[in-house]
Amino acid sequence: MKKKPLYLILVMAALLVACSSEKEVQWSVSQAEVQAPAIIPQPQQLELGEVAYEVPSDNQISYTGEAAASARWLEQLLDGAGIPAGVSSSQTGGWQLHLSDTLSQLGEEGYRLDISDRGVQIQAATQAGLFYGIQTLRQLLPAALESGQVENQPVLLPELHIEDVPHYSWRGTMVDVARSFFDLEYLKKHVDRMATYKMNRLHLHLTDDQGWRIEIKGWPKLTEVGGDSAVKDGRSGYLTQEEYKELQSYAAARNIIIVPEIDMPGHIYAALRSYPEELNCPDYTNIAPRRATPPEPYHGTTVGWSKFCLENPAIYDFVTDVIREMSEITTGPWIHIGGDEIQDPRYEEFVVKADSIVQDFGKTTIGWEEVTKAEVSNSLISQVWHGRVESVVDVEVIQSICGHFYLDHANVEGQEHTNNWCKSDGITLEEVYDFKSEHPRTLGVEAPVWSEFVITDERMDDRFWPRSLAVAEIGWTAPDARNYEDFFERVQQQVGRLNAMGIHYYETPGIDWQQGQRSDQHNDVFAGFMPE
Protein backbone atom coordinates (compact mmCIF):
# COMPACT_ATOMS: atom_id res chain seq x y z
CA MET A 1 0.00 0.00 0.00
CA LYS A 2 1.22 3.40 -0.93
CA LYS A 3 1.90 5.70 2.01
CA LYS A 4 -0.37 8.77 2.20
CA PRO A 5 1.48 12.06 2.25
CA LEU A 6 1.49 13.87 5.61
CA TYR A 7 -0.59 16.86 4.39
CA LEU A 8 -3.41 14.46 3.35
CA ILE A 9 -3.43 12.89 6.79
CA LEU A 10 -3.61 16.34 8.37
CA VAL A 11 -6.52 17.37 6.13
CA MET A 12 -8.38 14.16 6.98
CA ALA A 13 -7.82 14.68 10.71
CA ALA A 14 -9.07 18.25 10.49
CA LEU A 15 -12.18 17.07 8.66
CA LEU A 16 -12.83 14.46 11.33
CA VAL A 17 -12.64 17.09 14.06
CA ALA A 18 -14.94 19.38 12.10
CA CYS A 19 -17.49 16.60 11.57
CA SER A 20 -17.52 15.46 15.17
CA SER A 21 -17.82 19.00 16.47
CA GLU A 22 -20.88 19.38 14.22
CA LYS A 23 -22.56 16.73 16.36
CA GLU A 24 -22.41 18.90 19.44
CA VAL A 25 -25.33 21.23 18.94
CA GLN A 26 -24.92 24.38 20.97
CA TRP A 27 -27.50 27.09 20.45
CA SER A 28 -26.40 30.55 21.44
CA VAL A 29 -28.25 32.64 23.97
CA SER A 30 -29.84 35.76 22.57
CA GLN A 31 -29.69 39.15 24.31
CA ALA A 32 -33.43 39.58 23.73
CA GLU A 33 -35.84 39.39 26.63
CA VAL A 34 -37.70 36.10 27.08
CA GLN A 35 -41.30 36.38 25.93
CA ALA A 36 -43.76 34.29 27.94
CA PRO A 37 -45.45 31.97 25.47
CA ALA A 38 -49.22 32.35 24.95
CA ILE A 39 -50.25 28.85 23.98
CA ILE A 40 -53.84 27.72 23.40
CA PRO A 41 -54.81 25.29 24.80
CA GLN A 42 -52.76 26.06 27.92
CA PRO A 43 -50.28 23.20 28.51
CA GLN A 44 -50.70 21.25 31.75
CA GLN A 45 -47.16 21.97 32.91
CA LEU A 46 -44.90 24.69 31.56
CA GLU A 47 -41.60 25.80 33.10
CA LEU A 48 -40.16 28.84 31.43
CA GLY A 49 -36.38 29.33 31.55
CA GLU A 50 -34.47 32.56 31.90
CA VAL A 51 -33.08 32.93 28.41
CA ALA A 52 -34.04 32.80 24.76
CA TYR A 53 -32.06 31.10 22.03
CA GLU A 54 -31.45 32.20 18.51
CA VAL A 55 -32.25 29.47 16.00
CA PRO A 56 -29.04 28.95 13.99
CA SER A 57 -28.91 29.18 10.22
CA ASP A 58 -27.93 25.57 9.72
CA ASN A 59 -30.51 23.04 10.95
CA GLN A 60 -31.00 19.32 11.05
CA ILE A 61 -34.06 17.34 12.15
CA SER A 62 -33.29 13.96 13.68
CA TYR A 63 -35.76 11.29 14.67
CA THR A 64 -35.83 7.93 16.37
CA GLY A 65 -38.32 5.11 16.18
CA GLU A 66 -41.16 5.44 13.70
CA ALA A 67 -41.17 9.21 13.74
CA ALA A 68 -40.48 9.81 10.04
CA ALA A 69 -43.92 11.30 9.37
CA SER A 70 -43.54 13.63 12.34
CA ALA A 71 -40.16 14.70 10.99
CA ARG A 72 -41.92 15.74 7.77
CA TRP A 73 -44.46 17.81 9.73
CA LEU A 74 -41.62 19.52 11.53
CA GLU A 75 -39.71 20.06 8.30
CA GLN A 76 -42.80 21.69 6.75
CA LEU A 77 -43.29 23.89 9.81
CA LEU A 78 -39.68 25.03 9.89
CA ASP A 79 -39.71 25.66 6.18
CA GLY A 80 -42.72 27.95 6.66
CA ALA A 81 -40.81 29.76 9.39
CA GLY A 82 -37.86 30.36 7.06
CA ILE A 83 -35.72 27.72 8.79
CA PRO A 84 -34.80 25.19 6.12
CA ALA A 85 -33.69 21.92 7.73
CA GLY A 86 -32.59 18.53 6.50
CA VAL A 87 -34.10 15.35 7.95
CA SER A 88 -32.18 12.27 9.04
CA SER A 89 -32.65 9.34 11.37
CA SER A 90 -29.34 10.07 13.13
CA GLN A 91 -29.33 11.53 16.64
CA THR A 92 -27.31 14.62 16.05
CA GLY A 93 -29.70 17.34 14.91
CA GLY A 94 -30.70 20.46 16.78
CA TRP A 95 -34.34 19.40 16.31
CA GLN A 96 -35.01 15.98 17.78
CA LEU A 97 -38.12 13.83 17.72
CA HIS A 98 -38.23 10.77 19.94
CA LEU A 99 -41.00 8.23 19.74
CA SER A 100 -40.75 5.56 22.38
CA ASP A 101 -43.05 3.16 24.27
CA THR A 102 -41.12 3.95 27.41
CA LEU A 103 -42.90 7.32 27.48
CA SER A 104 -46.29 5.70 28.04
CA GLN A 105 -46.95 8.02 31.01
CA LEU A 106 -47.60 10.64 28.32
CA GLY A 107 -50.59 8.59 27.15
CA GLU A 108 -52.14 8.47 23.69
CA GLU A 109 -51.74 12.16 22.94
CA GLY A 110 -49.29 13.68 25.42
CA TYR A 111 -45.82 15.01 24.67
CA ARG A 112 -42.78 16.58 26.27
CA LEU A 113 -41.13 19.61 24.69
CA ASP A 114 -37.72 20.91 25.75
CA ILE A 115 -35.91 23.93 24.41
CA SER A 116 -32.35 24.38 25.64
CA ASP A 117 -28.88 25.13 24.34
CA ARG A 118 -29.00 21.65 22.79
CA GLY A 119 -31.87 22.77 20.55
CA VAL A 120 -35.46 21.52 20.50
CA GLN A 121 -36.50 18.08 21.62
CA ILE A 122 -40.01 16.63 21.40
CA GLN A 123 -40.77 13.26 22.97
CA ALA A 124 -43.93 11.17 22.99
CA ALA A 125 -45.20 7.62 23.09
CA THR A 126 -47.36 8.11 19.98
CA GLN A 127 -47.42 9.90 16.62
CA ALA A 128 -50.32 11.95 17.96
CA GLY A 129 -48.16 13.11 20.87
CA LEU A 130 -45.35 14.21 18.55
CA PHE A 131 -47.89 15.94 16.31
CA TYR A 132 -49.17 17.93 19.29
CA GLY A 133 -45.65 18.77 20.41
CA ILE A 134 -45.12 20.21 16.93
CA GLN A 135 -48.39 22.19 17.18
CA THR A 136 -47.16 23.72 20.44
CA LEU A 137 -43.84 24.58 18.85
CA ARG A 138 -45.79 26.19 16.00
CA GLN A 139 -47.29 28.66 18.47
CA LEU A 140 -43.79 29.60 19.67
CA LEU A 141 -42.71 30.49 16.14
CA PRO A 142 -43.69 33.77 14.39
CA ALA A 143 -47.39 33.91 13.42
CA ALA A 144 -46.46 35.16 9.96
CA LEU A 145 -45.24 31.67 9.11
CA GLU A 146 -48.89 30.66 8.65
CA SER A 147 -49.07 32.73 5.48
CA GLY A 148 -45.47 32.21 4.38
CA GLN A 149 -44.75 35.89 5.08
CA VAL A 150 -41.97 35.56 7.65
CA GLU A 151 -39.45 38.31 7.53
CA ASN A 152 -35.80 37.56 7.30
CA GLN A 153 -35.04 38.06 10.98
CA PRO A 154 -33.50 35.79 13.59
CA VAL A 155 -36.04 33.41 15.13
CA LEU A 156 -35.93 33.27 18.93
CA LEU A 157 -37.22 30.45 21.09
CA PRO A 158 -37.56 30.61 24.87
CA GLU A 159 -35.80 28.10 27.08
CA LEU A 160 -38.59 25.91 28.44
CA HIS A 161 -39.82 22.52 29.52
CA ILE A 162 -43.41 21.46 28.75
CA GLU A 163 -45.06 18.27 29.84
CA ASP A 164 -48.54 18.12 28.41
CA VAL A 165 -51.36 15.59 28.42
CA PRO A 166 -54.99 16.33 27.48
CA HIS A 167 -57.70 16.39 30.12
CA TYR A 168 -60.33 14.87 27.81
CA SER A 169 -59.93 12.39 24.95
CA TRP A 170 -62.88 13.97 23.03
CA ARG A 171 -62.27 17.51 21.80
CA GLY A 172 -64.66 18.01 18.94
CA THR A 173 -66.64 20.20 16.65
CA MET A 174 -69.72 19.34 14.62
CA VAL A 175 -70.53 20.78 11.21
CA ASP A 176 -74.14 20.52 10.02
CA VAL A 177 -73.61 19.92 6.31
CA ALA A 178 -77.26 18.83 5.90
CA ARG A 179 -79.20 22.11 6.17
CA SER A 180 -76.59 23.85 4.05
CA PHE A 181 -73.74 22.00 2.40
CA PHE A 182 -70.05 22.55 3.18
CA ASP A 183 -67.73 20.91 0.69
CA LEU A 184 -64.50 18.94 0.94
CA GLU A 185 -62.39 22.06 0.54
CA TYR A 186 -64.04 23.86 3.44
CA LEU A 187 -64.00 20.78 5.64
CA LYS A 188 -60.26 20.31 5.08
CA LYS A 189 -59.72 23.92 6.04
CA HIS A 190 -61.76 23.38 9.17
CA VAL A 191 -59.70 20.29 9.99
CA ASP A 192 -56.46 22.29 9.61
CA ARG A 193 -57.71 24.86 12.07
CA MET A 194 -58.98 22.31 14.57
CA ALA A 195 -55.62 20.51 14.51
CA THR A 196 -53.73 23.74 15.25
CA TYR A 197 -55.54 23.88 18.57
CA LYS A 198 -55.32 20.14 19.30
CA MET A 199 -58.95 19.26 18.61
CA ASN A 200 -59.44 15.68 17.51
CA ARG A 201 -63.02 14.76 16.55
CA LEU A 202 -64.98 16.13 13.59
CA HIS A 203 -68.64 15.11 13.73
CA LEU A 204 -70.46 15.53 10.41
CA HIS A 205 -74.24 15.88 10.63
CA LEU A 206 -74.72 14.34 7.19
CA THR A 207 -78.48 14.00 6.88
CA ASP A 208 -81.60 15.92 7.85
CA ASP A 209 -84.95 17.05 6.47
CA GLN A 210 -83.35 19.57 4.11
CA GLY A 211 -80.67 17.39 2.52
CA TRP A 212 -78.79 14.07 2.35
CA ARG A 213 -75.04 14.65 1.99
CA ILE A 214 -73.28 11.30 1.69
CA GLU A 215 -73.29 8.92 -1.26
CA ILE A 216 -74.85 5.54 -0.46
CA LYS A 217 -74.20 3.29 -3.43
CA GLY A 218 -77.10 0.90 -2.76
CA TRP A 219 -79.61 3.79 -2.50
CA PRO A 220 -78.43 6.27 -5.15
CA LYS A 221 -81.49 8.53 -5.03
CA LEU A 222 -80.49 9.64 -1.54
CA THR A 223 -77.97 11.96 -3.14
CA GLU A 224 -79.54 12.28 -6.62
CA VAL A 225 -82.79 13.55 -5.10
CA GLY A 226 -82.05 14.16 -1.42
CA GLY A 227 -78.70 15.81 -2.10
CA ASP A 228 -80.25 18.34 -4.41
CA SER A 229 -82.03 20.45 -1.82
CA ALA A 230 -81.10 22.67 1.11
CA VAL A 231 -82.52 25.10 3.61
CA LYS A 232 -83.76 28.39 2.09
CA ASP A 233 -80.80 30.17 0.42
CA GLY A 234 -78.48 27.35 1.53
CA ARG A 235 -76.20 25.23 -0.62
CA SER A 236 -77.10 21.76 -1.86
CA GLY A 237 -74.60 19.05 -2.76
CA TYR A 238 -73.06 15.97 -1.20
CA LEU A 239 -69.79 14.17 -0.53
CA THR A 240 -69.01 11.18 -2.71
CA GLN A 241 -67.62 8.23 -0.81
CA GLU A 242 -64.22 9.00 -2.36
CA GLU A 243 -64.38 12.57 -1.04
CA TYR A 244 -65.44 11.33 2.37
CA LYS A 245 -62.46 8.95 2.45
CA GLU A 246 -60.13 11.71 1.29
CA LEU A 247 -61.34 13.97 4.10
CA GLN A 248 -60.95 11.12 6.54
CA SER A 249 -57.30 10.46 5.55
CA TYR A 250 -56.54 14.16 5.62
CA ALA A 251 -58.05 14.40 9.10
CA ALA A 252 -56.36 11.21 10.35
CA ALA A 253 -52.95 12.60 9.39
CA ARG A 254 -53.85 15.47 11.76
CA ASN A 255 -55.02 13.17 14.55
CA ILE A 256 -58.69 13.94 13.86
CA ILE A 257 -61.27 11.17 13.61
CA ILE A 258 -64.38 11.74 11.51
CA VAL A 259 -67.65 10.84 13.26
CA PRO A 260 -70.44 10.42 10.67
CA GLU A 261 -74.04 11.01 11.75
CA ILE A 262 -77.05 9.58 9.94
CA ASP A 263 -79.91 11.17 11.89
CA MET A 264 -82.77 8.67 12.43
CA PRO A 265 -85.63 7.92 12.87
CA GLY A 266 -86.64 11.62 12.74
CA HIS A 267 -84.99 14.50 10.84
CA ILE A 268 -85.26 12.18 7.84
CA TYR A 269 -87.38 13.94 5.21
CA ALA A 270 -84.58 14.08 2.60
CA ALA A 271 -84.58 10.25 2.61
CA LEU A 272 -88.40 10.07 2.72
CA ARG A 273 -88.61 12.15 -0.47
CA SER A 274 -85.85 10.16 -2.17
CA TYR A 275 -87.56 6.79 -1.52
CA PRO A 276 -91.22 7.63 -0.81
CA GLU A 277 -92.55 4.12 -1.41
CA GLU A 278 -89.99 2.31 0.70
CA LEU A 279 -89.73 4.55 3.76
CA ASN A 280 -93.16 6.14 4.32
CA CYS A 281 -96.45 4.79 5.69
CA PRO A 282 -99.52 4.82 3.42
CA ASP A 283 -100.90 8.36 3.13
CA TYR A 284 -97.71 9.70 4.70
CA THR A 285 -99.10 9.38 8.19
CA ASN A 286 -95.48 9.36 9.39
CA ILE A 287 -95.09 12.99 8.29
CA ALA A 288 -97.02 15.08 10.78
CA PRO A 289 -97.62 17.90 10.85
CA ARG A 290 -96.95 17.77 7.12
CA ARG A 291 -94.42 20.45 6.26
CA ALA A 292 -93.77 18.99 2.79
CA THR A 293 -95.01 16.09 0.71
CA PRO A 294 -92.71 13.86 -1.37
CA PRO A 295 -91.26 14.48 -3.85
CA GLU A 296 -91.19 18.20 -3.03
CA PRO A 297 -88.09 19.42 -1.17
CA TYR A 298 -88.17 21.00 2.27
CA HIS A 299 -86.46 24.39 2.70
CA GLY A 300 -87.80 25.39 6.12
CA THR A 301 -86.27 25.22 9.59
CA THR A 302 -88.97 23.55 11.70
CA VAL A 303 -87.94 20.31 13.41
CA GLY A 304 -89.69 17.23 14.76
CA TRP A 305 -92.25 16.50 12.00
CA SER A 306 -90.71 13.74 9.85
CA LYS A 307 -89.90 10.14 10.71
CA PHE A 308 -89.61 6.72 9.14
CA CYS A 309 -92.71 4.54 8.97
CA LEU A 310 -91.63 2.72 12.12
CA GLU A 311 -94.27 -0.01 11.87
CA ASN A 312 -92.88 -1.11 8.52
CA PRO A 313 -90.11 -3.70 9.08
CA ALA A 314 -88.69 -2.95 5.61
CA ILE A 315 -87.16 0.30 6.94
CA TYR A 316 -84.61 -1.86 8.75
CA ASP A 317 -83.28 -3.08 5.38
CA PHE A 318 -82.62 0.54 4.54
CA VAL A 319 -81.08 1.28 7.93
CA THR A 320 -78.87 -1.83 7.68
CA ASP A 321 -77.64 -0.95 4.17
CA VAL A 322 -76.85 2.63 5.10
CA ILE A 323 -75.04 1.69 8.32
CA ARG A 324 -73.14 -1.07 6.48
CA GLU A 325 -71.88 1.33 3.82
CA MET A 326 -71.02 3.97 6.39
CA SER A 327 -69.14 1.39 8.47
CA GLU A 328 -67.23 0.23 5.40
CA ILE A 329 -66.00 3.69 4.50
CA THR A 330 -65.41 4.91 8.06
CA THR A 331 -62.05 4.15 9.67
CA GLY A 332 -62.98 5.60 13.07
CA PRO A 333 -64.76 3.45 15.64
CA TRP A 334 -68.05 5.40 15.83
CA ILE A 335 -71.31 5.76 13.92
CA HIS A 336 -73.72 8.42 15.19
CA ILE A 337 -77.40 7.50 14.73
CA GLY A 338 -78.91 10.84 15.75
CA GLY A 339 -82.14 9.92 17.55
CA ASP A 340 -83.15 13.45 18.54
CA GLU A 341 -86.46 15.26 18.62
CA ILE A 342 -89.02 12.68 17.64
CA GLN A 343 -92.01 11.09 19.38
CA ASP A 344 -93.23 7.64 18.41
CA PRO A 345 -94.43 4.61 20.37
CA ARG A 346 -91.83 2.57 18.54
CA TYR A 347 -88.98 5.03 19.12
CA GLU A 348 -87.21 2.98 21.78
CA GLU A 349 -87.51 -0.23 19.77
CA PHE A 350 -85.96 1.57 16.79
CA VAL A 351 -83.04 2.96 18.76
CA VAL A 352 -82.20 -0.40 20.34
CA LYS A 353 -82.26 -2.05 16.90
CA ALA A 354 -80.19 0.67 15.25
CA ASP A 355 -77.62 0.44 18.09
CA SER A 356 -77.43 -3.30 17.55
CA ILE A 357 -76.98 -2.91 13.75
CA VAL A 358 -74.09 -0.49 14.33
CA GLN A 359 -72.45 -3.03 16.62
CA ASP A 360 -73.01 -5.83 14.08
CA PHE A 361 -70.77 -3.86 11.74
CA GLY A 362 -68.07 -3.56 14.37
CA LYS A 363 -68.69 0.06 15.37
CA THR A 364 -69.72 1.84 18.56
CA THR A 365 -72.97 3.81 18.54
CA ILE A 366 -73.30 7.46 19.45
CA GLY A 367 -76.72 9.10 19.78
CA TRP A 368 -78.15 12.39 20.97
CA GLU A 369 -79.16 12.06 24.63
CA GLU A 370 -82.78 11.03 23.83
CA VAL A 371 -81.50 7.56 22.87
CA THR A 372 -80.74 6.89 26.56
CA LYS A 373 -84.48 6.76 27.24
CA ALA A 374 -84.15 3.28 25.68
CA GLU A 375 -82.29 0.27 27.06
CA VAL A 376 -79.39 0.71 24.65
CA SER A 377 -76.08 -1.12 25.08
CA ASN A 378 -73.72 0.18 27.73
CA SER A 379 -71.06 0.77 25.07
CA LEU A 380 -73.22 3.49 23.49
CA ILE A 381 -72.05 7.09 23.94
CA SER A 382 -74.65 9.73 24.68
CA GLN A 383 -74.25 13.25 23.34
CA VAL A 384 -75.88 15.60 25.82
CA TRP A 385 -77.39 18.75 24.27
CA HIS A 386 -80.25 19.94 26.51
CA GLY A 387 -79.60 17.84 29.60
CA ARG A 388 -83.24 17.01 30.26
CA VAL A 389 -83.29 13.26 29.52
CA GLU A 390 -83.27 10.94 32.53
CA SER A 391 -81.01 8.21 31.20
CA VAL A 392 -82.02 4.61 31.96
CA VAL A 393 -78.48 3.43 31.13
CA ASP A 394 -75.07 4.19 32.59
CA VAL A 395 -73.04 5.29 29.58
CA GLU A 396 -70.22 7.69 28.72
CA VAL A 397 -71.18 11.16 27.57
CA ILE A 398 -69.99 13.87 25.23
CA GLN A 399 -70.92 17.31 26.51
CA SER A 400 -72.54 19.58 23.91
CA ILE A 401 -74.94 21.35 26.21
CA CYS A 402 -76.58 24.09 24.17
CA GLY A 403 -75.94 27.06 26.49
CA HIS A 404 -72.18 26.56 26.25
CA PHE A 405 -71.53 24.75 22.98
CA TYR A 406 -74.17 25.54 20.33
CA LEU A 407 -72.05 27.97 18.38
CA ASP A 408 -74.80 28.63 15.81
CA HIS A 409 -76.14 30.88 18.59
CA ALA A 410 -75.10 34.53 18.48
CA ASN A 411 -71.60 35.65 19.48
CA VAL A 412 -73.30 38.64 21.09
CA GLU A 413 -76.96 39.48 21.62
CA GLY A 414 -78.72 40.47 18.43
CA GLN A 415 -76.22 39.05 15.94
CA GLU A 416 -78.05 38.39 12.65
CA HIS A 417 -78.67 34.94 11.18
CA THR A 418 -78.30 33.06 14.43
CA ASN A 419 -80.34 30.57 16.41
CA ASN A 420 -81.46 31.69 19.83
CA TRP A 421 -83.67 28.95 21.24
CA CYS A 422 -81.54 28.05 24.26
CA LYS A 423 -80.03 31.47 24.89
CA SER A 424 -81.70 34.51 23.44
CA ASP A 425 -78.77 36.82 24.31
CA GLY A 426 -76.13 34.70 22.57
CA ILE A 427 -73.27 32.60 23.90
CA THR A 428 -70.24 34.74 24.62
CA LEU A 429 -66.64 33.56 24.56
CA GLU A 430 -66.67 33.65 28.36
CA GLU A 431 -69.86 31.59 28.55
CA VAL A 432 -68.31 28.91 26.36
CA TYR A 433 -65.18 28.95 28.54
CA ASP A 434 -67.13 28.71 31.80
CA PHE A 435 -68.22 25.14 31.19
CA LYS A 436 -67.36 22.46 33.76
CA SER A 437 -68.70 18.93 33.53
CA GLU A 438 -70.33 17.39 36.59
CA HIS A 439 -70.85 14.04 34.86
CA PRO A 440 -68.46 11.35 36.14
CA ARG A 441 -68.33 9.59 32.76
CA THR A 442 -67.50 12.58 30.57
CA LEU A 443 -65.41 11.70 27.52
CA GLY A 444 -65.07 15.29 26.50
CA VAL A 445 -66.70 18.22 24.75
CA GLU A 446 -67.98 19.03 21.29
CA ALA A 447 -69.25 22.27 19.75
CA PRO A 448 -71.86 21.99 16.99
CA VAL A 449 -72.73 24.61 14.41
CA TRP A 450 -76.17 23.96 12.92
CA SER A 451 -76.55 25.49 9.49
CA GLU A 452 -80.16 26.74 9.28
CA PHE A 453 -78.75 30.25 8.92
CA VAL A 454 -75.09 29.46 8.42
CA ILE A 455 -75.10 29.28 4.65
CA THR A 456 -71.64 30.55 3.69
CA ASP A 457 -68.07 29.63 4.63
CA GLU A 458 -67.58 33.07 6.18
CA ARG A 459 -70.56 32.59 8.49
CA MET A 460 -69.30 29.15 9.51
CA ASP A 461 -65.91 30.70 10.36
CA ASP A 462 -67.62 33.49 12.29
CA ARG A 463 -69.58 31.07 14.45
CA PHE A 464 -66.65 28.77 15.19
CA TRP A 465 -63.91 31.36 15.79
CA PRO A 466 -62.72 32.51 18.21
CA ARG A 467 -65.17 30.51 20.38
CA SER A 468 -63.59 27.19 19.31
CA LEU A 469 -60.42 28.34 21.07
CA ALA A 470 -62.39 28.15 24.32
CA VAL A 471 -63.75 24.72 23.39
CA ALA A 472 -60.22 23.54 22.61
CA GLU A 473 -58.98 24.71 26.01
CA ILE A 474 -61.90 23.16 27.92
CA GLY A 475 -61.13 19.91 26.13
CA TRP A 476 -57.39 19.93 26.77
CA THR A 477 -56.61 21.83 29.96
CA ALA A 478 -57.65 20.59 33.43
CA PRO A 479 -60.45 22.69 34.98
CA ASP A 480 -58.24 23.82 37.88
CA ALA A 481 -55.63 25.16 35.49
CA ARG A 482 -58.10 27.29 33.54
CA ASN A 483 -58.56 31.00 34.03
CA TYR A 484 -60.67 33.19 31.76
CA GLU A 485 -58.65 36.42 32.11
CA ASP A 486 -55.46 34.59 31.29
CA PHE A 487 -57.16 32.79 28.37
CA PHE A 488 -58.52 36.08 27.02
CA GLU A 489 -55.02 37.55 27.06
CA ARG A 490 -53.74 34.52 25.15
CA VAL A 491 -56.56 34.90 22.57
CA GLN A 492 -55.23 38.41 22.01
CA GLN A 493 -51.81 36.87 21.35
CA GLN A 494 -53.35 34.50 18.79
CA VAL A 495 -54.86 37.26 16.65
CA GLY A 496 -51.88 37.55 14.31
CA ARG A 497 -52.05 33.79 13.69
CA LEU A 498 -55.82 33.77 13.08
CA ASN A 499 -55.33 36.67 10.66
CA ALA A 500 -52.46 34.98 8.83
CA MET A 501 -54.53 31.79 8.57
CA GLY A 502 -57.30 33.70 6.80
CA ILE A 503 -60.07 32.85 9.29
CA HIS A 504 -63.21 35.00 9.02
CA TYR A 505 -63.69 35.05 12.79
CA TYR A 506 -66.18 37.12 14.73
CA GLU A 507 -64.53 40.23 16.16
CA THR A 508 -65.24 39.61 19.82
CA PRO A 509 -65.36 42.95 21.68
CA GLY A 510 -62.38 43.76 23.91
CA ILE A 511 -59.80 42.22 21.59
CA ASP A 512 -57.62 44.23 19.24
CA TRP A 513 -58.08 42.37 15.97
CA GLN A 514 -55.65 44.52 13.98
CA GLN A 515 -52.55 42.40 14.35
CA GLY A 516 -50.37 41.36 11.45
CA GLN A 517 -51.64 40.91 7.92
CA ARG A 518 -55.28 39.89 7.65
CA SER A 519 -55.44 37.46 4.77
CA ASP A 520 -58.53 36.52 2.79
CA GLN A 521 -56.94 33.25 1.77
CA HIS A 522 -56.73 30.01 3.67
CA ASN A 523 -53.04 30.08 4.47
CA ASP A 524 -52.45 27.51 7.16
CA VAL A 525 -48.82 26.43 6.93
CA PHE A 526 -50.02 22.82 6.75
CA ALA A 527 -52.86 23.47 4.25
CA GLY A 528 -52.99 20.55 1.85
CA PHE A 529 -49.95 18.91 3.45
CA MET A 530 -49.86 15.11 3.72
CA PRO A 531 -46.66 13.55 5.07
CA GLU A 532 -45.76 10.52 2.99
Ligand code: ACM
Ligand atom coordinates in the same frame (compact mmCIF):
# COMPACT_ATOMS: atom_id res chain seq x y z
C1 ACM B 1 -80.27 18.77 18.35
O1 ACM B 1 -79.90 19.93 18.54
N1 ACM B 1 -81.47 18.53 17.86
C2 ACM B 1 -79.41 17.65 18.66
